[in-house]
Amino acid sequence: MTWDRKLWGVEFTGSDGRSMLCGSAWHADVRQTYPSEPPRALLFSSRAAARKWCAAKILSYAHRTDLCAAWKFRPVRVKEIVRKIDG
Numbered sequence: 079m080t081w082d083r084k085l086w087g088v089e090f091t092g093s094d095g096r097s098m099l100c101g102s103a104w105h106a107d108v109r110q111t112y113p114s115e116p117p118r119a120l121l122f123s124s125r126a127a128a129r130k131w132c133a134a135k136i137l138s139y140a141h142r143t144d145l146c147a148a149w150k151f152r153p154v155r156v157k158e159i160v161r162k163i164d165g
């Protein structure tokens with residue numbers, strides 16, 4: 079059994095130039111839906127939705143004068159794979 083989907087994620091680049099895939103904690107409306115839920119990547123079904131989120135996030139930091147002003151967000155293609163492990 080395999081869950082295999084192509085989605086869109088968000089790559090965050092900090093002021094130090096290091097990049098990472100954004101997790102759901104970046105989303106303003108974070109709710110833990112069940113006890114012990116693992117952290118999740120921030121995922122979108124369409125590139126347009128990911129681009130819209132990135133544009134809003136960039137705009138929210140544009141007025142800053144600290145290191146956050148240099149933060150970058152861009153949509154990236156991701157693949158989510160979940161497999162059952164026997165044993």
